[in-house]
Amino acid sequence: MRSVAIALIATTCAGGLALVGCGETEVRRTDANAVRDLSGQWNKTDSQKVANDLVPQILSGGWLSEFEGKNGRKPVLRPGKFVVRTQDNEVINQEIVFDAFREAFINSRKVTLIVTRTDAAEAREDRKDQDVHASASTRKESFQETAADFLLTAQINSQDDQSGKKKQKYYKISMSLVDVKTNEQVWLKSTEIAKDVER
Template sequence: MKRIPLLLLLVALLTGLLISCQSAVSVNRLSADTDIDLSGNWNDTDIRLVAQALVESSLSSPWVNQFKMKNPGKNPVVIVGTFMNRSSEHIDTSIIAKRYEMELVNSGKVDMVADQNFRASVRDEREEQQYFASEDTAKALGKEIGADYLLQGAVRTNLDQSGGSMVRTYYVSAELIDIETNRKVWVGEETIKKLIKQSKFKF
């Protein structure tokens, strides 16, 4: 019977020791455009750099002016297709696609239409309006703007490692395809290369 209080005392001491050993958490708010690279993995800075570079490359290509010469007063209409992750790590490629889309829209040179992920919900809403909205506010069927070009891309990685050093290279490619003719009007690629060194000694 005397062993039970002693056992409880030991459990209490161990619990207190474990709690005291837990490291404190410190949080600092940072500007969204602050460049921080902790692990060498793909991060938000890479997304920003890649999107800006690819948009700049695509808008400086002749396809925009060629379209406007054939269609005076109109911007080319682009729909975002699939950005595939063919890298060796988990990358949410939808963030790349969305950042790319934002840059294109904000340029004022390109119009965008809803991609496949949102188009179905928009169509459902328009269909329901035919039955439940008033006649003067219901949006008509068959009035969608057809896209002229499809934007798609992929992310690939290459690793080169020796000892405690590693070079990780990301290749982010994108292309615009004329939907009517299946012709590629622009192809671009942006490369992100990182040298990662790990200490041999751990304390």
């Protein structure tokens, strides 16, 4: 009986180890630029699509040529408020979305893009630190910042429609430019993304 019990325990342990082996995680590296929709929720492809849709329209707007004609230079843009309202508690990383826009604006060479107010505050703290610790030859002076001419704001809203196992995820992305001096809204545009998901 004892030998049978030992054999049974050994068989059980071996089976357990086999099950553990079957449950190992498999990881495959993929092209970060490939279009992959796994859940239907917002992803990197959506961020890139929105930037590709809206940035060329912003840069072809009449406000740009009007500003250059009056001032003889490129306008300065600062990223402003970004509002996200989604259903099902979906989380959209604002930084990833705005990074796609930042890259497109910088590569266009048609505007000067400065950092957000939060990043600007950090740079000011660094200059204060330099006043105490940095050498005179490398210290950066205060009151030398480039001021924004326009504030770039964005908003993402989502609405889901579902029937049984079929679901449509709809996103509307709106962007606007506001003249910092006059508060005039000089440009406003939106684009849409719709995805059909079946489970």
